[in-house]
Amino acid sequence: xxxxxxxxxxxxxxxxxxxxxxxxxxxxxxxxxxxxxxxxxxxxxxxxxxxxxxxxxxxxxxxxxxxxxxxxxxxxxxxxxxxxxxxxxxxxxx
Numbered sequence: 849x850x851x852x853x854x855x856x857x858x859x860x861x862x863x864x865x866x867x868x869x870x871x872x873x874x875x876x877x878x879x880x881x882x883x884x885x886x887x888x889x890x891x892x893x894x895x896x897x898x899x900x901x902x903x904x905x906x907x908x909x910x911x912x913x914x915x916x917x918x919x920x921x922x923x924x925x926x927x928x929x930x931x932x933x934x935x936x937x938x939x940x941x942x
Contacts (some may be wrong), residue, residue: 850879855886878912878913881912881913894928894934895929895932898933903935904936905936906938906940907941908941909941918940
């Protein structure tokens with residue numbers, strides 16, 4: 849599973865959080881990513897699957913640049929659909 853914004857890097861603590869409590873922490877932290885890092889580190893796996901003809905992409909609940917990934921117009925519309933040429937549909941990780 850590829851993620852834009854490596855949110856697990858923000859949570860390295862063991863023992864104090866119950867099994868599902870990390871979900872609230874994950875949704876409150878934003879992974880702020882510059883354009884260069886987005887293209888050189890995070891976007892290439894998506895470019896590969898779009899080129900291979902994938903039919904759908906699942907977005908996650910983490911925040912990227914202070915906006916939830918599933919609501920981020922730059923990621924969903926510009927990067928994925930316009931820049932990479934993705935023609936399929938996007939679903940949430942519900």
